Amino acid sequence: MYTDKVMDHFSNPRNVGEIEDASGIGEVGDASCGDVMKIFIRVEGEIIKDAKFKTFGCGAAIATSSMVTEMSIGKSLDEALALTNEAVAEALDGLPPEKMGCSNLAADALHGAIKSYRESIV
Amino acid sequence: MYTDKVMDHFSNPRNVGEIEDASGIGEVGDASCGDVMKIFIRVEGEIIKDAKFKTFGCGAAIATSSMVTEMSIGKSLDEALALTNEAVAEALDGLPPEKMGCSNLAADALHGAIKSYRESIV
Amino acid sequence: MDNNATMSVRPGVLEAMLPFFREQFGNPSSVHWAGRAVNSAVETAREQVAALINCSPAELVFVSCGSEGNNFAIKGTAEALKEKGNHIVTTSVEHPAVLETCEYLETQGFEVTYLKVDKNGMLDLQELEEAITEQTILISVMWANNEIGNIYPIDKIGRLAKKYKVCFHSDSVQAVGKISVDVQQANLDLAVISGHKFGAPKGVGAIYIRRGTRLSRFMHGGHQERNRRAGTLNVTGIVGLGVACELAAKNLKQDAAKIARLRDKLEQGIFAAIPEVKLNGHPRQQLRLPNTLNVSFAYIEGESLLLNFDMKGIAVSSGSACTSGSLEPSHVMRAMCVDAVLAQSSIRFSLGTDNTEEDVDYVLQELPPIVQRLRKMSPLYNRDKL
Amino acid sequence: MDNNATMSVRPGVLEAMLPFFREQFGNPSSVHWAGRAVNSAVETAREQVAALINCSPAELVFVSCGSEGNNFAIKGTAEALKEKGNHIVTTSVEHPAVLETCEYLETQGFEVTYLKVDKNGMLDLQELEEAITEQTILISVMWANNEIGNIYPIDKIGRLAKKYKVCFHSDSVQAVGKISVDVQQANLDLAVISGHKFGAPKGVGAIYIRRGTRLSRFMHGGHQERNRRAGTLNVTGIVGLGVACELAAKNLKQDAAKIARLRDKLEQGIFAAIPEVKLNGHPRQQLRLPNTLNVSFAYIEGESLLLNFDMKGIAVSSGSACTSGSLEPSHVMRAMCVDAVLAQSSIRFSLGTDNTEEDVDYVLQELPPIVQRLRKMSPLYNRDKL
Numbered sequence A, B: 001m002y003t004d005k006v007m008d009h010f011s012n013p014r015n016v017g018e019i020e021d022a023s024g025i026g027e028v029g030d031a032s033c034g035d036v037m038k039i040f041i042r043v044e045g046e047i048i049k050d051a052k053f054k055t056f057g058c059g060a061a062i063a064t065s066s067m068v069t070e071m072s073i074g075k076s077l078d079e080a081l082a083l084t085n086e087a088v089a090e091a092l093d094g095l096p097p098e099k100m101g102c103s104n105l106a107a108d109a110l111h112g113a114i115k116s117y118r119e120s121i122v
Numbered sequence C, D: 001m002d003n004n005a006t007m008s009v010r011p012g013v014l015e016a017m018l019p020f021f022r023e024q025f026g027n028p029s030s031v032h033w034a035g036r037a038v039n040s041a042v043e044t045a046r047e048q049v050a051a052l053i054n055c056s057p058a059e060l061v062f063v064s065c066g067s068e069g070n071n072f073a074i075k076g077t078a079e080a081l082k083e084k085g086n087h088i089v090t091t092s093v094e095h096p097a098v099l100e101t102c103e104y105l106e107t108q109g110f111e112v113t114y115l116k117v118d119k120n121g122m123l124d125l126q127e128l129e130e131a132i133t134e135q136t137i138l139i140s141v142m143w144a145n146n147e148i149g150n151i152y153p154i155d156k157i158g159r160l161a162k163k164y165k166v167c168f169h170s171d172s173v174q175a176v177g178k179i180s181v182d183v184q185q186a187n188l189d190l191a192v193i194s195g196h197k198f199g200a201p202k203g204v205g206a207i208y209i210r211r212g213t214r215l216s217r218f219m220h221g222g223h224q225e226r227n228r229r230a231g232t233l234n235v236t237g238i239v240g241l242g243v244a245c246e247l248a249a250k251n252l253k254q255d256a257a258k259i260a261r262l263r264d265k266l267e268q269g270i271f272a273a274i275p276e277v278k279l280n281g282h283p284r285q286q287l288r289l290p291n292t293l294n295v296s297f298a299y300i301e302g303e304s305l306l307l308n309f310d311m312k313g314i315a316v317s318s319g320s321a322c323t324s325g326s327l328e329p330s331h332v333m334r335a336m337c338v339d340a341v342l343a344q345s346s347i348r349f350s351l352g353t354d355n356t357e358e359d360v361d362y363v364l365q366e367l368p369p370i371v372q373r374l375r376k377m378s379p380l381y382n383r384d385k386l
């Protein structure tokens, strides 16, 4: 069902955890629907220096969370905002069609984190 | 499907043929429905001395024809009239239920032969 | 020689199935390991079936038999399109799985035209075209007839169906695996396959549903087969069906040629050796399935002939009322207006890839004395009187 | 440990089936030799099934799966009795094969009462009795639930059905072969069995139809099964089903006792080792199937737990929406009013005769670190913060 890359990110997820005093935190999903993704970023000079996640969800939810943190670290905020859920799925060599909707929201969570950061610094 | 006795009478039918100058001939059935039985008897002093048959029909039709000739030879006409289709089937250790109707008419053919004999001697 | 009834699984089919009984027993709908390997075997089978009839794998739904496929196709179309119309066109020589389903639909307010056939069992396409009305929602014509072997001009009917924009279904149970079946070329929207007719085990079949075809569910329940047919998949059967399709595709031409040669030899041999035999079906052998020969032996009831064959180890089937378990002889014979007595006398030989030249020789050797003996016993046969 | 989904065939079952793939391949409906031996094997199987559920062999019709049996029972009753009434009583925790069939019938003018269950998943029989009206033509209650294992009081419901003279059907798919099922004692008119749930292959099942029950055909076509179900019989599957029934009958008590011991050990072990686990289903183990345990691991989504088990070679199933392929979590959890998040966290262990004490020990060893790891990853789990 899942690609090898998904299974890799699912079984060895990168960047699990929280960032104390995170620059921004984004959260998407609804536990009663089966997916909650929470992403923490540490921003220095418009660059995402670190990203971590906590996720309640299926294999796809965990793998996309892991992947999006990997993809975002080192990127500028604008580059990170250009990351789409589809790009995350693609980086994982694809997701099963039924998972493309609800479980593929990690980029949204990242964008939420960036937004919360931007709002906090205004 | 058929009992061993049916298969025996079907594969080695007794008394196949016609009787020249038969005392009586009985015929039942309809070829378009799949069964025609024709029974010939030779009667001497109210006793059936010989019986033969010709049958167009399924395994049950041929076996019951054979059996009814066997059962009738040596019997008085009244005894032979008491023979029922059910008794013939029983003597064959039974017939499949779907064959009890149309293919189990050999006693009727025998009765017809007796009737035709009695009518001829009045 | 009763391969149109059923046949044994082809060599290689059982072997492919075996691992899925015990080691790989998972439910293909399950997410975990036990299910995944099985799921991919099912999808391989789907591709194998698709390749044989030239459709896309996603257009196939596995079912339990040809009868289910036909019930699904016909009832499913009737229900899906009942707002559009209530008329179905089919033929009088269909298999009961189609005929009785149509008769059932007649009790539900549908109207059905059962097209007549001529004495050779063939259809009049003009009559078919004229039967189509504004209300027609389905044309259902079998690809090949199980009793007489006639092959119907599905491609031409497909063009008519397309012209009048009517959904077109073919009960292809007897054709698939014996002759080339191309659902695209035939313009079919629905087609049904039954595995045990060409070397897969009994209890598995498939229905082709052209993408976009409106079809209501027949089997309600779980989400299997992308919501089109509920029920845990018959994994071993499906794997067997796939392999049988692959073998059929690979060997179709050679098998058909080989079997036709045997059938033709049998046909010629019977007519040469036995007087008063009538062919049932189209006289041109190319218009029949390569394996099928149906003949009536005048003056002899079919079952008695069948049982005599049986005692010699030869399996055939008969159109006699006695054999079918009903009180009437074959509806196909009646539709062809075969004399009622000759209909009772009909015997179908249907050869398989396992049959050999020796089998045919053996039949040709055993047949004449059996026929002679039974005719001598028949009150309808008077010629032996001097 | 996902035996409620499906299981491998029991030892002895495949062996009994093998001859019927090639040597004895005939069509049981045929008159000739190739058919006769097969027919008698089918009838032996019918007796074996009948013995397991205490009915007469003539009251059984073979079908292709549990879903078909339920479609047949429910649609067949609805159609046969539609002049009598249009109301059906069932429960909200039935398998989709029953639920979706009932929902389909609602689109056809029938009315359906879906009985609620309490938080343990049990029915209120008074509510059931009150639901019966003049219009009620069918009561359909599953014998045991596939997700939580609850066993319903079929005998008591049978007495109610008898009292009100309503046809009584039970989807017995999860009960047969696991616990004692006696259709006479239960006053059942209809009951459905699926082979692959207790050691027969996939793709075969049976429906019990009490003599005299009015039931319309579901599968139209040939005369098989005394006109009650068209379609060439799945001979190998039926032979396998028969043997599986015989094995189940012989070993039922010991198997159930052995499996219950393992299940109880697993249940106690989980609750002892892991905090914040909720049992789904009736707390009294005797009121559940001996093999079933359904628990929610708070803060963890079911599929992620299932996949982790999977990597350790442990197969389970999950009630999470993600696993079922639908967007909603299990309807059974919803019916029990399980908190929506806990429903997403549910895992079903369903043991089989193949499972051993070591399997349970292995699960109990692997489970705690997996749960801990996933909880640490969960944004819902805050306890690990100091």
Ligand SMILES: Cc1ncc(COP(=O)(O)O)c(C=O)c1O
Binding pocket: C230, C231, C232, C233, D004, D005, D064, D065, D066, D067, D068, D070, D095, D097, D142, D144, D145, D146, D171, D173, D174, D194, D195, D205
């Ligand atoms: C309670 C219950 N009923 C019906 C079914 C359907 O059985 P099958 O998958 O054989 O169609 C199942 C199995 O999934 C079940 O657990």
Ligand SMILES: Cc1ncc(COP(=O)(O)O)c(C=O)c1O
Binding pocket: C004, C005, C064, C065, C066, C067, C068, C095, C097, C142, C144, C145, C146, C171, C173, C174, C194, C195, C205, D230, D231, D232, D233
């Ligand atoms: C033309 C045709 N259609 C349908 C069927 C039904 O197939 P099954 O027996 O697999 O249900 C058969 C086989 O008997 C057939 O010959």
